[in-house]
Amino acid sequence: MVNDDKARRRFLEIQEVTKTFQIGADQVQALRAVNLNIDKGEFVCLIGASGCGKSTLLRIIAGFEKPSSGRISLYENAITGPGSDRGMVFQDYALFPWMTVRENISFGPRQKGLARKYIDEITAEYLNMVGLEKFADRYPLQLSGGMKQRVAIARVLANECELLLMDEPFGALDALTRESLQQELLEIWARTRVTVIFVTHSVEEAVLLSDRVVVMTAGPGRIEADVPIALARPREVSAIDFNQVRRDITQRLTSHVRHGSVRDLKAVA
């Protein structure tokens, strides 16, 4: 019943969202008139220069920040605060350091007051999905960065979130670990069909992962381009068509960076 109802509703809608931060007497406009619709099951990458408001947009979707104006809704219900239907994966993991891997993953299910047996089943399932059964009783401080990020992903998935928000989740990891986590994330995405919004600075990562690349620009932050990636999966980084798409997006990124600097020069003059 509920699911039928959900199927008819639009998934994530962001309309004319602005965000202005007040710092003492100064105002910083982080987002200006952002419009973005995302369908259920899509994998969307947000990319753009530092400071263009990617994290701010993600935090507004998560409900950690309120937009200064504009509307944002999930299944046509306005987002008013954090909720278990959206899960954020932070760049610095934000695991509960006093809980073991197992306890971190079972945190969401435990909040729902499910039966113990059911909680254990879910926890085991997601421990297995991210391949951390052997480390279930370790504390986060005893794990490598890649393992911590796996726990963070399992923690929000175990909570059965429908929208996975990832803010440069692999930015702090070495290239090898990043590659294997990218593959794992794609497998998880294919299996669970969770919707993903993924912030990255790497054009290659964006093209490798996403159905759509949303390019943002700074001063103040807005959406510059929304590029569908039609490449077949699994994708090969060294393929010719992959490189064409990558070059195209890099061009879009750098072209408005050049515009931006021209604008800055005018402002100075």
Next chain:
Amino acid sequence: MSAIPAELNSAARLTGAADVTPAADPPASSTATSTESVLLAGAGGRKPWLPERVQAVLLAAAFPIALVVLWHYLVVVTGTKLVPTPYQVGVMMWDFSFGGIHDDAFSGSILTHLLASMQRVYGGFALAIVIGIPLGLMIGKVRVIRQMLDPTLSLLRPIPVTAWLPLSMIFFGLGPRSAVFLVFLGAFYPIVLNTIFGVRSVDPRLFEAASMLGCDGSRMFRQVVLPAAMPGIFNGLRLAHGFAWILIVVGEMTGVPTGLGSVIMDGRTLSRTDLVITGMIIIGIAGFLTDRIIVGINNRILRWSPQHHG
């Protein structure tokens, strides 16, 4: 991997011990301190020739033993009658514990006094924990409560707890309740302030993570704010426990018939310095042992963070 925390541990145990034991001994002259630290540095630089644990105990014991020796010679050389020798204090300690030597009012009375003091110390300490930790968590986490209470706390904090003595005697009369109140006050501030600090130094993302996973209200306090603030809270507990023993002596010096503070006060009145020093040493030992217990609980609760092991 496991060797490093063990090393850290024993180093911390050593400094912890050196921190507490001198309090029970007479003040050291500065020359003794510096020669002793040279000795310690020399021993630490060599390769361990004994099991690490034994070495740690030996190192920790060397300093107090040197102090006692120095004390003995200073008394003998100056020929003072005001300060007893360590041996005389040892005799007094034996008599205070088991009787059979002086056979006076203090012979064999250690348990009465120790238990009385412990009751008051742990009573006031427990009261400070029960009130201080929840209050600190709320002040740290809830902005309105912080705005409401923080200024008042900051205003009351600079008042030395001993300045409350006259008022506390009016509120609670001359007696143990007044002592408990002082202990409570003395333990309360370090607990509240360190709990607040503990909450404030938690990465705010942890609270965001908890709320996106469906945790809120009182569950947030129990499951996230409290455990996250534990390192700060334990700092506060250790400080507060030290203050509690300081204040019990002040509290018991105001006409309470039992307790180690009253023993010290009686010793002063009767000019029995051996009794005074005996009382001091027993307080030192009791405080030291309780601190070890707190550190043990700390290490268990904070087992996830070797950095916070005491």
